[in-house]
Amino acid sequence: MTGSRATSNRTSELARAGQGSKDSFARAGLVFPDGTSRVTIERDPEPVYIERGSGSYVFDIDGRRFLDLNCNFTTLIHGHAFAPVVEALTDQLRRGSCFANPTRGEIELAELLCDRIPRVDRVRFVNTGTEAVLFAVKAARAFTGRRKIAKLEGVCHGAYDWVEVSQAATPPDNWGDPASPKSAPFYRGMPQSVLDEVVVLRFNDVEGARRLLSLHARDLAAIVLDPMPSRGGLTPPNPEFIAAVQQTARENGVLVIADEVLNLRQGFEGAAARYGLVPDLITMGKIVGGGLPIGAIGGREDVMKVFDASTGRPLLPQGGTFSANPLSMTAGLASMRHLDHEAFAHLEVLGNFVRDGIGRAIEKKGVSLCVTGAASLFRIHPMAQAPIDYRDAFPTASGAAVMKELTRFFAAHGIILPYGAAAALSTPMTRADAEIIIEVFEGFLDRYQDHLEGIEVQK
Ligand SMILES: Cc1ncc(COP(=O)(O)O)c(C=O)c1O
CATH class of the missing domain: 3.40.640.10 (Type I PLP-dependent aspartate aminotransferase-like (Major domain))
Known part of the structure; x- marks a missing residue:
């Protein structure tokens, strides 16, 4: 993504790991081959180290709070410390x-x-x-x-x-x-x-x-x-x-x-x-x-x-x-x-609300993005039509850059959004949490609308 570099840099800066995470990652580099124990750990350039989790939120070692849409790769359906x-x-x-x-x-x-x-x-x-x-x-x-x-x-x-x-x-x-x-x-x-x-x-x-x-x-x-x-x-x-x-x-x-x-x-x-x-x-x-x-x-x-x-x-x-x-x-x-019919119904309603809200925001702006998913899962793609398979879903370089910026923007606004993978809702999440997800997404569209026009389509 190019243009509005100053704004973009500011978002990136806010999304970055705090000093505690930076120091931890430096230490980790001396004992792990790449500073982590899982290839799936997101780093930009450092991962965010977590101190604790509670319900739908996690708190990093620098005292920041994030709404967690990763849920340890979709595991924590009741959130943290249930x-x-x-x-x-x-x-x-x-x-x-x-x-x-x-x-x-x-x-x-x-x-x-x-x-x-x-x-x-x-x-x-x-x-x-x-x-x-x-x-x-x-x-x-x-x-x-x-x-x-x-x-x-x-x-x-x-x-x-x-x-x-x-x-x-x-x-x-x-x-x-x-x-x-x-x-x-x-x-x-x-x-x-x-x-x-x-x-x-x-x-x-x-x-x-x-x-x-x-x-x-x-x-x-x-x-x-x-x-x-x-x-x-x-x-x-x-x-x-x-x-x-x-x-x-x-x-x-x-x-x-x-x-x-x-x-x-x-x-x-x-x-x-x-x-x-x-x-x-x-x-x-x-x-x-x-x-x-x-x-x-x-x-x-x-x-x-x-x-x-x-x-x-x-x-x-x-x-x-x-x-x-x-x-x-x-x-x-x-x-x-505790994962009874009522819990699944709550997740279904919340998931529909988030996907509909994101979909409406995309439609309103007319940008080349789309949202897929079902029940408590959703994924945003840098393409106008929902992909039907892996080849279709594979992003172009410009599409991947948009997704990276989206993840950064969410992090800068206190939400962990997995990059290129399924985002997961959890039972402690409320309508207010869902509204925040949609608002932050709308904020991203407002800020980057011009650049979203330039996403190349996979051949
Ligand atoms: C569909 C599917 N199968 C298998 C696995 C592997 O599970 P694990 O990471 O617990 O080994 C995953 C992990 O994300 C997965 O998504």
Whole structure:
């Protein structure tokens, strides 16, 4: 973004980390390879270090308050330090943090998920969404005896090699033919054998899904799909696409894995149910742990039997020192119990209010931006039309610069807005919080209207 450089610089200055964060980052640079422990940490140029969180707000170590629309990458659906979770955890901590034996908490959380989420007959707990996806893929292999998987281009499913193929940030020169996307490596040295075992589909490409799934059907254990991928644009799936994937998979004995690690927060029964997808396995994480690390694999009883060790070695042995640890079970249970129909209705109303407000502001100014999302999630894009897949959602250089400036502007006005990813609302947020989000967005449009005309369109 060019022009009005003085104003822009002032906004950037306000958005920057305070001295405490700068000092912490300098220290961190001596012990971490890049000063952080996660590639996803936003830095501009330093990250903002947090002292504490309460409800929908976080407070940084320099004493500034921010409305948190990141919610630890959509995890904290009840916001920070949610009292029922704090109380339950305090009680559990006094009784011990982990044992080599099971606890009743894991049964109760599993019961809640089996009762709530269609197609979840049985559950297994792990510690991250990555692990949940990893074990779901292995379960599909063990069940079908096949080795390949299909996945959607650009979509994130965590850090298991096979699902990292063609993951977000793969640049356009590596995408390949639109009709048959390339299996693009996510990191240098990714084995060719992994790339060969992944079939990449485009989200919402009905014909492509049918053709590619049929072509590789004999070797495919599963198709892994997020019903509304954040990196795919956070746009609802085309019902025909869902139907094509499901039908082709069923006809060919390919399992459907719905990755709901992020999108389970779209409703009481999750996102697959919301969009008419009937999966064989569902992977969960984030909100299910109430703010503590968690992952869960749920699914059809016959498929989940691959984990069954009751009569000897199972088809798929699955363990983990901290799997189903009582702290995650306790926090998850307290959080999920409070996530009732009323809580989801509140989030739905709030989400619609924010998306409508942002959409109206864009329309009024006639700028090349749009907003996508559903339920408690939204994403702003530097393009006039809502993207339908990852390629479409991939911003041009000028579009990316606008998004960077938007994130800065929000930070300068006390709101953490994730850059290029889904923004998340939480149950403690109020109509007043939602109004502030819209007002700050309107303020951004007022300030940058001229520059928003110059966003290039992706070819
Ligand atoms: C859809 C999806 N699947 C899997 C993961 C990986 O989860 P985790 O970061 O807990 O390993 C993520 C993380 O954001 C995700 O969004």
